[in-house]
Amino acid sequence: MRRRQFLVLSAASIGGVLVYSLDRRASRLFAQEKSSQSLKIPLRFFTEAEALIVAAAASRIFPSDDSGPGAKEAGVVIYIDRQLAGPYGRDRYRYTQGPFVEDAPREFGYQGKATPREVYREGLKDLKGFDRLSPEEQDKQLRQIESSHFFALLRQNTIEGMFCDPMHGGNADMVGWQLIGFPGPRMSNYADVDKHYGEAFRPKPVSLQQVVGRKVRPSEDEDLK
């Protein structure tokens, strides 16, 4: 059993939008309470040190800047932590029998043996202290690993964490969907699909849970007791 690890974030730094990105139990506590100075988010896979590095790296891939909120506000690190703790992280969805041909041509996809968990653990070793570097230094380091499989996963998982349904721990408060004008699972667009030609039609986003009126169990919770 690993010791329980937490990601501690200051409530101010995350703008108080973490309702959806908390652990199921913690989400009942309503994290945005103005009184609380910091938030303790239970981690499922990462150590706190790893989580801080992943959060910092995701923020360089998808920064928070004047074009809108980014990985930080969306809670991308929490999304990735849960994915890695769940079936995806242990490669439940991949054919994992050998022999492995690690240097296979690109057209054959990832042929390596390492699971996403192992890829992250290995990759993070090279990024020690990353979260304490300046943004310029961080970018420089990321550029050095840009062509690695680890970076490809990190980039892909960051996009997933920005735009997944909030039940997966990312896209907190649907900030990602608001950023691009995606309305989430709408039951009907019948009246609108052949209208609004050439104009932005932007219904208010809704999450899956709001649409179906009950909690839906995401795949990463499969492994939870």
Added chain:
Amino acid sequence: MKTLRSTDVVIIGGGWTGLLMAKELGSRTALSVVVLERGGPRKTQDYAADMDELDYFVRLHMMQDPSRETVTLRHSPSERALPIRQFGAFLPGSGIGGTGEHWGAVYPRLLPDCFELYSKTVGKYGVKKLPEGHSMQDWGITYDELEPYYARSERELGVSGKAGNLKGKKIEGGNIFEGWRSSEYPMPPVKTPYFSDLFGKATKSLGYHPFSNPVAINSEHYTNPDGMSRAACAFCGYCERLGCMIGAKAQPTNTFLPVIQKQKSVSIRTGTSVRRIVKDTAEAYGKARGVTYIDVSGEEIFQPADLVILASWTLGNNHLLLLSGIGNPYNPATGKGILGKNLTHQVSFPAAQSFLEKPLNRFMGAGGIGMRIADLEGDVLDQSNLPFIRGGIFQGHSVGYQPIAIFGSVPRSVKSRWGAEWKKASIEYYDRTGTVSFSGEQIPYKGNYIDLDPTYKDHAGDPLLRLTINWRENERKMVEYMTAKGVEIARAMGAKEINPFPGYGDYDVTRYQSTHLQGGTIMAPSPERGVVNTFLQHWQVPNLFILGASTFPNTGSANPTPTILALTYRTADAIVDRYLKNPAPLA
């Protein structure tokens, strides 16, 4: 091994073809029918809670589980094949309804000349025009013979569209290049979202003949001849790769399954992975006695049957025949044997990614809806002065786009793939990117085929299926030519910037093409040239019938399912009207 009581018919696979055959036999005969499906049960009500891009579109929860069973692939017989560790280029289904649950439901017929590919091509252009290494041959059945079955399947599924050729009369607004139709589509075309409308207007301005994709998606409330009544599509966009939560997209579970469930003579067993078809001799020919399968508890079971129907999609059909030692495996070095021959996969690619001025509201859409043109398809396109044969269709799809899949597409002028500049451009273009896509024919080659892999194994310890496939000159030249045409269309749509398709290198397992793999158990009028006859009856094992695109000697550029189902109806008629009276070879 446990042996069960014998059944009259066993059907392997509970997808489009398996359930259609079960329904036909169940309603027209008194035979006892058992359907064996490796995946789990499903129903329409499940699908609302599945409107989640991550688990269904990205992690592919409805599809075949590659950790249990996949295939290997290589580009030529001299290479070592590698397993497809995650499905990408095609997405096989599993579970009741099969791939038909999460399909896009585009429902076009093949061009008439696709059935006579060899003789029509030679007749028009001469033998010299045939690409090197091809293995083209005629089907032994014509479009005219299949027409009534196409029409029947369109009524049964409920197809929305507009005819362009009613009994020879050309009709503007429909596909004027299509083969003759005996009847109009059961429903008018579906609504047209903005991007598809742009595509339609642009192609028209270029002198093409755009029409609304025929789709097995209801444009209005529809009741089929079996009395199944289903709602009109709501354009929710959670469609392809997922089942429809209101039953507006035709799927086996909302068309055939409810009928079957009322038939006492048909039973469906889920969680049953069929391992072998058992024969009465050790030879390649003989009589099938039934099948063995592993149930959910892992127990091995023998189900005896008088008639075996193989309906486990292209990969499953080839796999089970090869594992069972039924028929003569194809050998590309000698040209001998037939099982596994003529593996084809349509040429599908995004010809021109177009960055447009105005927002598209791309979240609204449905399955395969959109506008298409067939002016450059098959024998419509004059190939005399072109460096390739055959062609295909262009379309402006409005599938209903999800953000994880499409975020991050930017014009090539934006160099970065992460960071502030990329993020800003990706947000700007998120809803302004539309793809002019192409789907064309891949002709069959002697070197593209299927056999068993010598190295990799599945969950039961059986060898994986091995695909040997690559693109050749004909496809690469076609892609080059069509990319230029696609760019013209994108320009006519007013694209500010265009990313043209870079061209075909080697077959890429990671980029989605289509789930239209064909061949391996092809039909032909003689046993030397086909695994099955044109009634899809095995040439050497007459009480075995094989359904699905594995029986196609070549592709069309059209999506395969209408032809798959039309052929299944024809086989059902042949079994009910002829075979049951005299269980002998039908051809």
